[in-house]
Amino acid sequence: MAWTEESVEILKAMWLEGRSAREIGERLGMTRNAVIGKANRLGLSHKSKSTPARPVIAADIKNRAMSPLDLNERMCRWPIGHPGDADFHFCGRARVPGRPYCEEHCAVAYRGKAVEAAA
Numbered sequence: 263m264a265w266t267e268e269s270v271e272i273l274k275a276m277w278l279e280g281r282s283a284r285e286i287g288e289r290l291g292m293t294r295n296a297v298i299g300k301a302n303r304l305g306l307s308h309k310s311k312s313t314p315a316r317p318v319i320a321a322d323i324k325n326r327a328m329s330p331l332d333l334n335e336r337m338c339r340w341p342i343g344h345p346g347d348a349d350f351h352f353c354g355r356a357r358v359p360g361r362p363y364c365e366e367h368c369a370v371a372y373r374g375k376a377v378e379a380a381a
């Protein structure tokens with residue numbers, strides 16, 4: 263079956279609603295692969311669970327960016343960016359108890375030493 267203007271419109275509308283390619287295919291009498299292929303050619307990104315969440319996560323990280331004044335004793339002091347830059351901040355996530363950094367940054371900070379000790 264060829265794509266008509268109408269079926270492309272339905273594909274776009276359903277795709278943006280977050281319907282699955284299988285659902286759209288059933289509606290249009292297409293295979294799932296045909297729907298996905300067409301959507302890719304139309305430049306539609308797949309509305310999976312993770313896609314709509316991404317901008318929210320990015321905004322969240324921006325809001326959580328800490329200036330040194332916002333840091334408290336339970337926050338990771340890992341510097342992000344270069345001191346003096348407008349976007350310089352500290353990580354600010356929860357520290358590993360007894361360490362100045364969060365889990366992720368402890369892994370970075372202490373990796374060198376661990377390698378040395380193992381060598």
Ligand SMILES: [Zn+2]
Pocket residue numbers: 338339340353354355363364365366367
């Ligand atoms: Zn950190």
